[in-house]
Amino acid sequence: MDEPQPASPPPGADVAPEEPAAPAAAGRARTSRAGLGARIWRRSRDWVDDLTGFSSLIGPILRHPVPRARKSAWLFVLGSATLFVFLLQIVTGIALASAYVPSSGQAYLTLQFIDSTKLGAIVRGLHYFGASAMVILVGVHAIRVYLMASYKYPRQLNWLTGVVLLFLTLGMAFTGQLLRWDQNGFWSAVVGAEQAGRTPFIGNWFGHFVLAGDTAGGATLSRFFAAHVFFIPALIFLFLAIHLYLVLHHGISEPPQAGRKVDRRTYRQWYHALLAREGEPFWPNAAWRDAVFGVIVIAIVFALAVMIGAPAVNAPPDPTIIGASPRPDWYLLWYYALLSVLPRWIENYVIILAPLIFIVLLVALPFAAPGGERSPLRRPWSLFIVAGIVVTIAFYTHLGSLAPWSPRFDAAPLPASVVGVKYGPVALGAGVYYEKGCEYCHRISGYGGIRGPDLSDVGDRLTADQITTRIFSGAANMPSYTGNMTPDELSLLLAFLESRHIVPPATAAPAGAAPGGNHP
Amino acid sequence: MNPDEPCPDCAAAEDLPRRRFLERLSIAAGAIGALLVAVPSIGFLLGLRRPTKVWRAVGNVGDFRVGSTTKVAFQDPSPLPWAGVTANTAAWLRRSSETEFIAFSVDCTHLGCPVRWLPGANLFMCPCHGGVFYADGTVASGPPPRPLTRYPVRVMNGQVEIFTSPLPIT
Numbered sequence: 001m002d003e004p005q006p007a008s009p010p011p012g013a014d015v016a017p018e019e020p021a022a023p024a025a026a027g028r029a030r031t032s033r034a035g036l037g038a039r040i041w042r043r044s045r046d047w048v049d050d051l052t053g054f055s056s057l058i059g060p061i062l063r064h065p066v067p068r069a070r071k072s073a074w075l076f077v078l079g080s081a082t083l084f085v086f087l088l089q090i091v092t093g094i095a096l097a098s099a100y101v102p103s104s105g106q107a108y109l110t111l112q113f114i115d116s117t118k119l120g121a122i123v124r125g126l127h128y129f130g131a132s133a134m135v136i137l138v139g140v141h142a143i144r145v146y147l148m149a150s151y152k153y154p155r156q157l158n159w160l161t162g163v164v165l166l167f168l169t170l171g172m173a174f175t176g177q178l179l180r181w182d183q184n185g186f187w188s189a190v191v192g193a194e195q196a197g198r199t200p201f202i203g204n205w206f207g208h209f210v211l212a213g214d215t216a217g218g219a220t221l222s223r224f225f226a227a228h229v230f231f232i233p234a235l236i237f238l239f240l241a242i243h244l245y246l247v248l249h250h251g252i253s254e255p256p257q258a259g260r261k262v263d264r265r266t267y268r269q270w271y272h273a274l275l276a277r278e279g280e281p282f283w284p285n286a287a288w289r290d291a292v293f294g295v296i297v298i299a300i301v302f303a304l305a306v307m308i309g310a311p312a313v314n315a316p317p318d319p320t321i322i323g324a325s326p327r328p329d330w331y332l333l334w335y336y337a338l339l340s341v342l343p344r345w346i347e348n349y350v351i352i353l354a355p356l357i358f359i360v361l362l363v364a365l366p367f368a369a370p371g372g373e374r375s376p377l378r379r380p381w382s383l384f385i386v387a388g389i390v391v392t393i394a395f396y397t398h399l400g401s402l403a404p405w406s407p408r409f410d411a412a413p414l415p416a417s418v419v420g421v422k423y424g425p426v427a428l429g430a431g432v433y434y435e436k437g438c439e440y441c442h443r444i445s446g447y448g449g450i451r452g453p454d455l456s457d458v459g460d461r462l463t464a465d466q467i468t469t470r471i472f473s474g475a476a477n478m479p480s481y482t483g484n485m486t487p488d489e490l491s492l493l494l495a496f497l498e499s500r501h502i503v504p505p506a507t508a509a510p511a512g513a514a515p516g517g518n519h520p
Numbered sequence: 521m522n523p524d525e526p527c528p529d530c531a532a533a534e535d536l537p538r539r540r541f542l543e544r545l546s547i548a549a550g551a552i553g554a555l556l557v558a559v560p561s562i563g564f565l566l567g568l569r570r571p572t573k574v575w576r577a578v579g580n581v582g583d584f585r586v587g588s589t590t591k592v593a594f595q596d597p598s599p600l601p602w603a604g605v606t607a608n609t610a611a612w613l614r615r616s617s618e619t620e621f622i623a624f625s626v627d628c629t630h631l632g633c634p635v636r637w638l639p640g641a642n643l644f645m646c647p648c649h650g651g652v653f654y655a656d657g658t659v660a661s662g663p664p665p666r667p668l669t670r671y672p673v674r675v676m677n678g679q680v681e682i683f684t685s686p687l688p689i690t
Contacts, residue, residue: 105604186606187633190687191648194632197689207689209566214686217607218600318605320593322626322634325647339631340649344663406650409636437641441650451650479652479660484642 065279066286067254067271073289075148076252078141080290081297085134086236088298089172092127093229096120100179102225104218104317107181111313125305131176133301135331138169143386146365149374150253153264156366158250161243163362168236170331175228177329180310181221186317187326189224190216198351216319251275256374264371325409330401334393337400343476407440408449418445420499429496432489436481444500452478459500467497572597575674575681584615584680589637589655592623597684611671611682612637612644614655623671623682624657630664632687644668 049055069076099120101110114120142162145151151159178188189211197207212219254274280286311329315321328336342350376382411434416422419430433439441451458467468490474480485493578592592613599607612624612635624644626634633648643660644653652660657668672683 103602103604104600104606105602108604187648190627190632193687194627194630194689204689208686211687214598215596215609216687217596218603220606316605318608319626319634320591320605320608320610322591322610322636324634326633336649339663342663344665347663347665406647407645407652409645409647435640437638437643437645440638440645474661477650477661479643479654484654 061248062283062287063281064248064251065275066252066282067274068278068280069255069286072148072255073286074293075144075255076286077290077293078137078144079247081294082134082137082141083240084290084294085130085137085297085301086240088130088301089127089134090233092123092130095123096127097229102179102222104181104221107179107221108313108316111180111182115313121309122305124310125308126301127176128310129301129304129308131173132329132331133297134169135173137297138166142166143390147376147382147386148253148256149262149369149376149379149382151366152262152372152374153267153370155246155250155253156370158243158246159366160363161239161246163359164239165236165243167359168232168239171232172228172236173329173331175224175232177332178224179221179228180313181317182313183315183317183321183324184326186216186319187324188328189220191326195351198348200352253374256376258373258375258377260375261373262371267371323409325406327400330397333400334396337396340406341399402450406449406451407437409440411439411448414439414444414447418447419496425492425495426499427496429492429494429499432485432493433496436485436489436493438493441478455497455500457500457502459498460502464494464498467494573684575676575683577676577679577681578611578613579680581675581678581680584613584621586615586617589614589639591626591637592680592682594682594684609684610634612668613673613680613682619675621673621675621680622657623673625669625671625685625688627669627688628664629659629666629668629688630662632689635668 096114099110099114101107114124145159145162174188174192178185178192193207193210193216196210197203199206208214210223211217212223251271254271315324327333338350339347373379413434414430416427419427421427433444438455439448441449443450443454444456462470470478471485471490471493472480472482574597576594578594584590590613591610593608593610596603596607596609610626612626614622614624616622628635628646628648628651630646630649630651633646635644635646635651635653637644642655644655644657646652646662646664649663651662651664653664653668654660657670659665659667669685669688671685674681674683
């Protein structure tokens with residue numbers, strides 16, 4: 001009884017690699033030094049572990065068994081990659097925040113300062129492309145979980161916390177692009193407040209709450225800064241902790257198999273039997289893929305930050321500079337384009353109701369379908385839904401990215417080569433065409449905006465009477481020119497438009513013409 | 521019996537009211553502490569709006585031609601000292617007759633982007649989602665639901681003055 005117990009190896013020691021046997025005489029001295037280093041490392045590690053007990057806390061978490069994912073193993077790296085990019089955002093965000101001054105009057109100057117330093121510009125690029133990567137990854141991760149129906153019992157709360165994290169990420173994306181407090185950032189705050197203002201009953205109050213005042217001014221940027229740097233990240237930490245805890249608590253979902261249904265009475269038992277039968281330790285058997293994919297993502301973000309860099313800071317946030325053409329960053333461009341093309345009557349529903357319905361659907365999903373088939377092959381509609389969402393977002397993103405989507409203010413008068421003549425009513429009519437702003441929205445032979453129909457061949461399509469009717473009556477997306485045009489101007493304009501016929505291929509309009517006629 | 525119970529053998533029945541009281545005491549203490557912190561913090565966040573309204577001069581009457589529409593700039597009613605250029609506001613001032621001025625907010629009634637005046641076309645156009653307004657501010661085309669918002673405007677001592685208003689939120 002009194003015999004001293006043999007010192008039990010500290011937990012975690014079993015994973016320490018055995019010292020390789022010293023290779024013969026050659027490197028004896030070196031080996032003994034390495035041996036000393038290893039001994040010091042092991043003793044200090046044991047000492048820390050003795051005082052903290054970390055290994056007994058972390059060890060089982062790291063080595064918890066996970067199902068073998070086999071062919072789909074690389075699909076299980078999206079969540080951890082999102083987490084890695086979030087960590088990148090924290091580090092680069094802290095670096096940026098230590099130079100950025102969240103003051104409506106000075107933030108612009110500090111951005112210029114950050115950009116003027118070589119590493120500052122790179123850190124800003126990392127933060128920008130990190131945000132882009134995080135939006136993409138959180139979306140693709142959600143799609144993976146949806147297609148594999150990993151949200152089913154017992155992982156419904158994993159899904160719900162994930163939904164919250166998805167929206168918090170979008171919140172970070174919006175508030176973040178706004179902190180680039182140039183003209184774009186300033187008007188983004190106004191547009192954000194106006195959208196909040198569409199909320200029923202409390203809209204006016206809510207919109208001004210977002211602005212932190214009567215107008216977008218001194219207090220506005222501070223409010224968005226606090227949201228971006230403190231409030232939303234705090235919520236992300238909270239929900240991330242719950243999300244990760246739940247992943248450990250329920251175990252990661254096994255890859256689905258057609259015909260293998262989830263039954264809440266037997267699932268847990270079955271899952272644990274699966275782990276006992278063929279589970280493998282998360283670390284390192286599964287974790288190496290997370291590490292490899294994560295470092296690839298971060299390397300891509302780094303390369304983009306160095307080679308392309310963050311969007312340039314444009315004009316100062318002065319509300320009296322009317323030349324502003326506010327555009328959101330790419331990840332919100334689809335929504336921007338959507339707001340342009342929606343009919344007026346439906347818009348309030350889309351701004352407030354559509355996101356609400358989407359949230360309700362996302363929340364209801366795991367409870368409406370808690371069991372049954374998980375394989376996307378047996379849930380073909382899930383593939384259609386995902387394809388529908390992806391195609392819609394891609395289409396509107398493309399629409400929003402077409403350069404002169406809304407009025408093309410920089411349109412110059414049509415060159416003589418397009419007009420065809422230098423004198424006479426057709427040439428004068430081309431002047432009226434420019435003067436009246438037709439060219440801001442209509443395109444002729446590749447010149448002008450794309451909001452309205454292309455008029456390169458309007459002389460082939462419409463009679464003078466039909467054109468007159470359109471000019472005077474207008475349409476949903478075209479102003480009426482009644483009272484805005486003299487009879488002389490009208491007849492000149494008609495002479496010009498009637499002279500527009502199919503042009504020879506050599507001077508045909510370049511690609512990217514009217515995006516599906518907005519009015520007849 | 522729950523093995524985690526700290527005192528499995530003691531006469532729980534006797535102790536029960538005391539424990540119940542201590543539970544409630546602790547929860548109430550926490551709630552009071554949270555309120556003391558939260559009420560002023562949230563109240564401060566909600567109360568930043570300062571609806572001061574003042575008349576701001578934007579130029580001499582003679583500066584504006586009859587029939588013209590001109591951009592004018594003026595300061596917010598209560599500019600914060602660090603607001604810099606964001607303390608400014610712009611408006612479109614239309615002199616419709618010798619004696620009559622109309623001031624439009626530059627904010628499109630769709631989602632607030634700054635509309636531009638195109639003198640040749642006699643239209644306001646919005647750069648964001650394609651809203652168009654006639655010279656009198658009524659909607660010509662596109663998504664805006666209402667005419668351009670007007671500021672009260674008056675002439676005092678030869679100066680055109682605009683009455684500052686909150687950002688019009690639809």
